[in-house]
Amino acid sequence: MAFDGITIANIRKELDEALTGGRVYKIAQPEPDELLLTIKNNGTQQRVTLSASASLPLIYLTDKxxxxxxxxxxxxxxLRKHIQNGKIISISQPGMERIINFEIEHLDEMGDVCRKLLIVELMGKHSNIIFCNDSGIIIDSIKHISGLVSSVREVLPGKEYFIPHTQDKLNPLTASEEDFMDRVFAGSMPCFKALYSGFTGLSPAIAHEICYRAGGDADLSTAALDEAGRKALYRAFSEMMGDVRSGDFSPCIVYENGVPAEYAALRLTSYPEAQRKDYASISALLEDYYAEKNTITRIRQRSSDLRRIVSTALERNIKKYDLQLKQMRDTEKKDKYRIYGELLNTYGYGVEPGAKSMTALNYYTNEDIVIPLDPMLTAGENAKKYFDKYNKLKRTFEALSQLTLETKSEIDHLESVSNALDIAQKEEDLVQIKEELIESGYIRRKGGSKKVKVTSRPFHYVSSDGYDIYVGKNNYQNDELTFRFASGNDWWFHAKGMPGSHVVVKSRGDELPDSTFEDAARLAAHYSRGRGQEKVEIDYTEKKNVKKPGGGKPGFVVYYTNYSMMIDSDISALKQIE
Structure with a gap:
């Protein structure tokens, strides 16, 4: 889990600097498991979100x-009764636990000064916000946990508060070198796993980073490390914990193929700098990271109905195609039946009545061939029977030749729609995809409804040499880009033999540099079914060589003159224009 003890330490430091000494001005509970506190401090007003959501526990400063x-x-x-207008005395983190304690001083009903604790536990499905008096007795909590729910600890009014220690882990901030060696090298397991399973508050991402800084392989077994390797691992661990103790944080998000993949409160140098985005504030990082993640999740949810329609149609067409191919293979026997009929007409006069077979010279191969016969029929009648079989299979072959092409075209079309759903980033991107499915007959247009307004536009990137590159998000945009937007000398790119976006580079009449060709090819690889593969083959040609066949489905083109290159699908170095 990225929301580890080090991230909590960074948040605690940020909250301490912004809120300590301030007064609790407003308390709101917008969600059943979430609080929004407004704090006035040094003439400024700050908001802090405290979420005990089981799926997304968070705490960060926000303007929203x-x-x-x-x-x-x-x-x-x-909370309003007890701590509204109360003063925040301190904000602390016990050890490296995923817990933040707010100590708040206020006046009770008698006008006496007293203190309360607001404890925010950020522990996945066990997250909670607990309100205690200064003696550690629980006054109330945002979630009540009875003994029927947890055998480890009850969280109910009147119960004593304590931190459940269900795992035997050491505090990395106080661990000595001897503690480190005893804990990490006690058994045999991958180095990164030994780190995060042995110390409180370390995520797998931080454990990988420690191994990287030590110059070792994170997956290498601890038993395989020599003395120098063990010392290097401890030095990297000690230096990183020193940064945490001194509050020297460097929050960053790591992107993989343009999607936020990981974050940490310390710089993840194991990733290329081009994939990292550094932040001055951990709160700003958390807001951006989870906003992007939520957008991706929301698009997945909104597109689920369309995905189900496409996958069902795709599955049905693939089954139909497999059956058609099997029937096509069965028609391969048709020429054998024709030859049997011809040879029976040529040599059948010598067949005795009641014969079950006839051996004759096949004048196509100059070899003898044995022809099975129906003993109840004459040679001429057997010949007619074989010609009838031949003609039936011939008609089947001719019909299937067209049907298989149509079914394969439908499969390719549906796979291209599936790819468009995969790359959709906004809700408006789904509008054109739905319209395409309606016009293709997969979705019935509701009575009286009109075509919706399309606001989605192709992706726009700028190459490292300053050339504009456009990427279609769906088949309609692909056709628009290729046949109405691009001019004859612009360059066109597409992943070879797989569903993918049309990519157009506006050449401005120039001879493009090699690096721009590579940038466009990477975009074609990334926005295709091949994204994530180490290498993808990309076809590219001038736009004037790309044609739309008559009756072709949206996004379908043909070209006979092209170049090809193998390229990766990493576009993290490319600049996208909003």
Whole structure:
């Protein structure tokens, strides 16, 4: 989990600098498991989101407000009664646990100064926000956990609060070199796993980074490390924990193929710099990271109906195609039956009545051939029977030759639609895809409904040499780019033999540099079914060589003059224009 103890330490430092000494101005509970606190401090107003969501526990500073329910929940009302206008005395993190404690000073009903603790536990499905008095007795919590739910700890009013220690892990900030050696090298397991399973608050990403900084292989067994390797691993671990102790954080997000893949509160130098985006604030990082992740998740959810329609149609057409190919293979016997008929007409006069076979010279191969006969029929009748079989298979072959082409075309079309769904990034990108499925007959247009307005536009990138590159998001955009937007001397790219986007480079009449060809080819690889592969073969040619066959489906083209190259699908170095 990226939201580890080091990330919590970074957040605690940021919250401490922004909120300590401030007063709790507003308390809201916009979601059943989420609080939004507004803090006034040094003439400024800050908001902090505290979420105990089982799927996405978070805590970060934010500028955004949220709409609260008309009637505040009981937990929110309790906090307002006790700590509204209270002063934040301290913000702490016990050890390297995924816990943040807010110590708040306020006046009770008698006007006496007293202190309370607001404890935010960010532990996946066990996340909670717990309100305690200064003696550690729980006043209330945003989630009540009874003994029926957890055998480890009850979280109920009146119970004593304690941190459950269900795993035997060491605090990495206080571990000595001897502790490190005893814990990491006690058994035999991959180095990165020994690190994050032996110390509190280390995520697999940080464990990989420690191994990288030590100059070793993260997957190498701890038993295989020599003394120098062990010392190097400890030095890298010690230096990183020193950064945490001193508050020297460097938050960053790592992108893979343009999608946020990982984040950490310390710089992940194991990834290329082009794939990293550095942040000055961990709160800004968390807002961006989860906003992008939520967008991707939301698009997946919104496109689920379209995906189901496409996958069902694709499965049906693939089964039909396999059956047609089997029937085509069966028609391969047709010429054998024709030859049998011809030879029976030529040599059948010598066949005795009731014969079950006839041996004759096949004048096509100059070899003898044995022809099975129906003993109840004459030679002429057997010949007619074979010609009838031949003619039936011939008609079947002619019909199937066309049908298999049509079915294969339908499969290619559906696979291209599936690829378009995979690369859709916004809800408006789905509009054209749905329209294409309607016009193809896979979705019935609702009575009286008109075509919706299309606002989606092709991806726009700029090559390392400053040339504009455009990428179609779906088949309609592919046709638009290739046949209405591109001019004859612009260059056109497409992944060879697989579904993918049309990529057009506006040449401006120039002779393009090699690096621009490579940039466009990478985009064609990335926005195809081959993305993620080590190498993808890309066809490219001038646009004037690309033709649309009569009656061709959206996005389908032909070309007979082209070049090819093998390229990776990493586009992290390319600049996208919004």
């Amino acid at each position: 407000n949220k709409t609260s329910p008309m009637t505040a929940p009981n937990f929110c009302m309790l």
